[in-house]
Structures are given as C-alpha cells and as structure tokens.
Amino acid sequence: MRVGICGGGIGGLAAAIGLVSLGHDVEVFERSPDLRATGAGLNLWPNAVRALYGLGLREPYDRIAVKLDRYLGYAPDGKLLFEKDTSGWPAKYGAPSTGVYRLALNTMLADAYGADRIRYGSEVVSVENKADTAVCHFSGGESFEADVxxxxxxxNxxxxxQLIGGVKFRPNEHHAFRFRSVIDLDLVDVDPAAQTGIYTPGGWLSVIPIGGGKAYWFGSVSGARNVDEFIAYFASWDRTHIPRTISLTPRDSIVESPLLDVDGTPYTWTQGRVxxxxxxxxPMxxxxxxxxxxxFLDALALRDVFAETGDVDEALRRYEAIRRPAANYVVERSKKGSYLGKHRVDPVAFRYEDEIEAVGKDEHVPA
Ligand SMILES: Cc1cc2nc3c(=O)[nH]c(=O)nc-3n(C[C@H](O)[C@H](O)[C@H](O)COP(=O)(O)OP(=O)(O)OC[C@H]3O[C@@H](n4cnc5c(N)ncnc54)[C@H](O)[C@@H]3O)c2cc1C
Structure with a gap:
C-alpha cells in the first residue's frame, strides 16, 4: 500500500513509523525546509509513553526522556499547595510520566522513520479523492497519488x-498566551525529578526536566499580552526561583504561543481515502x-487497524471508530481549564489519573 502523510511533525512521523513497520510504502511531506520543533518541551504521560513503546520506540524514547517522580505545586511564599507522587506509575500504568525536549523527540522520530527520506519543503495546499486513490497537491504545482x-x-x-471543517478558534479570555523556554537544569533551583510549579490565580510558572541537562519552563499570566508584561508579573516573587530563572533565560529563546479556545470538533475524520x-x-x-x-495513540491505532485488514475503507472506518470518540472525550475535558484558573480544577497530575487512566478511554482494542 502506498501512503502519503501530509505533515512531518510528531504525529506524521509516528504514523509513518507504524505503517512502515507493516511493510507499506510511506512518504512524509513537510512544509518546513528542515527538521524543526516549535515549542521547547513536552510532558508526555504514561498513555503517550505506552503508545511510543507500542510503536517499537521504547529504547530510543527511554534514552532521551526523563522520568518524573513527583508533581509539586507551591505558592510564592513557599507554602506547599499540592504534591503528587508518580514514582510508582511505571508499575501501575506500564510507563512513567516523562519530560522530553521537543527537538530530541522530533529527531528520534525522524531517525526511526529515516530522516533523509522526509520530503521537506513540500507544502500541501489541497487533497482530492479519486475512485480508488487520493491525491495531494503541493504549492509548487506537483502532486502525489496514494492509496491513503x-x-x-x-x-490549523x-x-x-478543505474537506471537513467544524472547528473554530477564539482567544482564551483568561490566559491568552503561554510563554516557554529551555534553560540549563543546574541553573534552576528545583527538584530534578519533579515538575515544579508556583501558582497564584493571576499567574503561574512550571519547570520540568527534559533530559540532556535541560529544563523546560512554561507559564502564563492573566491579561499579559507580551513577554515584557509576563516577566514583570514575577518581578516581586523574590522568594522563588522565578525572577532568576527568567533573567538567565536568553530573551530571544522565549516562545510566545497564543492560547485559543476550541469550539466544535470535526463531524468525521475521514473523507474517502483521506x-x-x-x-x-x-485540536485541544x-x-x-x-x-x-x-x-501517538492515533498513530498506534492506525498501525493496528492496517495490521488487521488490507481493505482501506474498512481500516479507516475502524480507525475513526476507535479514536474519534476517545479523542473527543479528551478535547472536552481539556476545556475545563487549568489549576487555579477560572474553574479551579485539580492539578493536572491528579486529573490525569482521574480523567484519563481511571476512565481507560485512550486504550484501543481493534475491532
Ligand atoms: C503551549 C503548548 C504546550 C503543549 N504541551 C503539551 C504537553 O505537555 N503534552 C502533550 O501531550 N501535548 C502538548 N501540547 C500539544 C502538542 O504540541 C500537539 O498535540 C502535538 O504537537 C500534535 O502533533 P501533530 O503532529 O498533530 O502536529 P504538529 O506537531 O503541529 O505538526 C504538524 C506538522 O505539519 C506541518 N504542516 C502544517 N501544514 C502543512 C502543510 N500544509 N503541508 C505540509 N506540512 C504542513 C507543520 O510544519 C508541522 O511540522 C502542547 C501544545 C501547546 C500549544
């Protein structure tokens, strides 16, 4: 089977790895001119790590990721707000919660697929279904025809x-931006095996180790419209590490991401062979x-349905039946907001156990 994957981010590459392992002929088209990773770090939970292990990536992933044994939350005066021990999660859930450097993750996935096979500089502008194939068209005028x-x-x-629609975005009223960067872990005064956050209802900043001696910090301030306003909020937090951590972070490395509320979900994921x-x-x-x-759960499910049947229509039907309800459940849960945000939800490490593991919706059993 010939497969064209539009987008060489973590999802496109993970899907390619799964389908190549079944012997399919897979081409990945990425609009960037080379391997990039927007953002800085990621917290990947046991469900993500199990999916990566399922895709045969246990050894390379364990090499680049950091196991997180604790989630700690403090007020700016040093008072402990919450603590969650996650050191037992590998035994309980089959994998740890982890921190990972985005660039290391993208590089790992690109290497597993074959970094020199990725078709960089290929921007897909449209797709088209034919009788038994589908075609993607590129901004340069070329096309690629495949079974899927x-x-x-x-x-975005x-x-x-083009094919489905159904999703609208609007700025988040409370926390419109997230700011993040990477710094040497030994410059930050935090537990190197924990995610450590310092929180007030108006603003927060969290640090997570991501391997290679690096730490990823990310935070948000209600009403802050730019990095200067974000930094100014923490100026008086001199009983915490935050003013120093920010001052040691190269200003031009701080990434500013608008946070958009998502309205609606696609009514289907599949049109014909796409x-x-x-x-x-x-989007969530x-x-x-x-x-x-x-x-990563999508990529694993896609591999598993194609392992079971060579009938493309049937495989895509099963893939969507397994994944769309499960993912939409998480999309809805993600709308509840963040700890100390408008709805005062529990810290994310508690929510992960209660809303993801306890519910078991992210596991798939191919039909
Ligand atoms: C601030 C922030 C923090 C987050 N933190 C976490 C976290 O801690 N844990 C977690 O699990 N998730 C987190 N996420 C979500 C996570 O980053 C995404 O879910 C994940 O990157 C999705 O992977 P993807 O491959 O679908 O998309 P992307 O990673 O966005 O990759 C899409 C790829 O497609 C390419 N592309 C786009 N358009 C075209 C085109 N027309 N033609 C060809 N190529 C194209 C892009 O260049 C890109 O390489 C966070 C997101 C944000 C914004």
Missing part, C-alpha cells in the same frame, strides 16, 4: 479545513497536556 492520504498537518490543518491524525483531527487546549499523547 493522512492529514497530519497540525492544529489545511486538509481539515483521514486526519493528531492536532488536525482533535493544552491544559490537560494530552495533545501529543492523543496523537
């Missing part, structure tokens, strides 16, 4: 917009930190 086309082109998916995967299929707010996890 997978739209893994991210949260052109393929979703289906969606990852953020293209289930990052408050549950589940976007990448759900993306």
């Amino acid at each position: 086309i997978i739209g893994a082109d991210g949260i 998916s052109a393929i979703r917009t 289906t969606l995967l990852g953020d293209a299929a289930h 707010m990052p408050d549950l930190a589940q976007g990448a996890s759900q993306t």
Whole structure:
C-alpha cells in the first residue's frame, strides 16, 4: 500500500513509523525546509509513553526522556499547595510520566522513520479523492497519488479545513498566551525529578526536566499580552526561583504561543481515502497536556487497524471508530481549564489519573 502523510511533525512521523513497520510504502511531506520543533518541551504521560513503546520506540524514547517522580505545586511564599507522587506509575500504568525536549523527540522520530527520506519543503495546499486513490497537491504545482492520504498537518490543518471543517478558534479570555523556554537544569533551583510549579490565580510558572541537562519552563499570566508584561508579573516573587530563572533565560529563546479556545470538533475524520491524525483531527487546549499523547495513540491505532485488514475503507472506518470518540472525550475535558484558573480544577497530575487512566478511554482494542 502506498501512503502519503501530509505533515512531518510528531504525529506524521509516528504514523509513518507504524505503517512502515507493516511493510507499506510511506512518504512524509513537510512544509518546513528542515527538521524543526516549535515549542521547547513536552510532558508526555504514561498513555503517550505506552503508545511510543507500542510503536517499537521504547529504547530510543527511554534514552532521551526523563522520568518524573513527583508533581509539586507551591505558592510564592513557599507554602506547599499540592504534591503528587508518580514514582510508582511505571508499575501501575506500564510507563512513567516523562519530560522530553521537543527537538530530541522530533529527531528520534525522524531517525526511526529515516530522516533523509522526509520530503521537506513540500507544502500541501489541497487533497482530492479519486475512485480508488487520493491525491495531494503541493504549492509548487506537483502532486502525489496514494492509496491513503493522512492529514497530519497540525492544529490549523489545511486538509481539515478543505474537506471537513467544524472547528473554530477564539482567544482564551483568561490566559491568552503561554510563554516557554529551555534553560540549563543546574541553573534552576528545583527538584530534578519533579515538575515544579508556583501558582497564584493571576499567574503561574512550571519547570520540568527534559533530559540532556535541560529544563523546560512554561507559564502564563492573566491579561499579559507580551513577554515584557509576563516577566514583570514575577518581578516581586523574590522568594522563588522565578525572577532568576527568567533573567538567565536568553530573551530571544522565549516562545510566545497564543492560547485559543476550541469550539466544535470535526463531524468525521475521514473523507474517502483521506483521514486526519493528531492536532488536525482533535485540536485541544493544552491544559490537560494530552495533545501529543492523543496523537501517538492515533498513530498506534492506525498501525493496528492496517495490521488487521488490507481493505482501506474498512481500516479507516475502524480507525475513526476507535479514536474519534476517545479523542473527543479528551478535547472536552481539556476545556475545563487549568489549576487555579477560572474553574479551579485539580492539578493536572491528579486529573490525569482521574480523567484519563481511571476512565481507560485512550486504550484501543481493534475491532
Ligand atoms: C503551549 C503548548 C504546550 C503543549 N504541551 C503539551 C504537553 O505537555 N503534552 C502533550 O501531550 N501535548 C502538548 N501540547 C500539544 C502538542 O504540541 C500537539 O498535540 C502535538 O504537537 C500534535 O502533533 P501533530 O503532529 O498533530 O502536529 P504538529 O506537531 O503541529 O505538526 C504538524 C506538522 O505539519 C506541518 N504542516 C502544517 N501544514 C502543512 C502543510 N500544509 N503541508 C505540509 N506540512 C504542513 C507543520 O510544519 C508541522 O511540522 C502542547 C501544545 C501547546 C500549544
């Protein structure tokens, strides 16, 4: 079977790895001119890590990721707000919660697929279904015809917009931006085996180790419209590590991401021989930190349905039946907001156990 994957992010590459392992002929088209990773770090939970293990990536993933044994939350005066021990999660859930450097993760996935095989500089502008094939068209005028086309082109998916629609975005009223960067772990005064956050209802900043001696910090301030306003909020927090951590972070390395509330979900992921995967299929707010996890679960499910049947229509039907309800459940849960946000939900490590593991919706049993 010939497969075209539009988007060489973590989802496109994970899907390619799964389908290549079945012996399929898979081409990955990425619009960037080379391997990039937007953002800085990721918290990948046991469900994501199990999916990566399922895709045969246990050894390379364990090499680049850091196991998180604790989630700690403090007030700016040093008072402990919450503590969650996650050191037993590998025994309980089959995998640890982890921190990982995005670039290391993308590089690992690219290497597992074959970094020199990725067709960089290929921007997909449209897709088209034919009788028994599908075609993607590129901005340079070329086309690629395959038995299946997978739209893994991210949260603003052109393929979703063209074929299906159903998703609208609007600015989040409370926390409009998230700011993040990477710094040497030994420059930050935090537990190196924990995610450590310092929280007030108006603003927060969390640090997570991500391997290679690096730490990823990310935070948000209600009403802050730019990095200067974000930094100014923490100026008086001199009983915490935050002013120093920010001052040691190169200013031009701080990434500013608008946080968009998502209205609606695609009514289907599949049109003919084209289906969606990852953020293209289930754009969500990052408050549950589940976007990448759900993306890896998509890739695993796609591999498993094609392992069971060579009938493309049947495989895509099963893939969507397994994944769309499960992912949409997480999309809805992600709308509840963040700890100390408007709805005062529990810290994410508690929510992960209660809303993801306890419910078991992310596991799939191919029909
Ligand atoms: C601030 C923030 C923090 C987050 N933190 C976490 C976290 O801690 N844990 C977690 O699980 N998730 C987290 N996420 C979500 C996670 O980043 C995404 O869910 C994940 O990257 C989705 O992978 P993807 O491959 O679907 O999309 P992407 O990673 O966006 O990749 C899409 C790829 O497609 C390419 N592309 C786009 N359009 C085209 C086109 N027309 N033609 C060809 N190529 C194209 C892009 O260049 C890109 O390489 C976070 C997201 C944000 C914004």
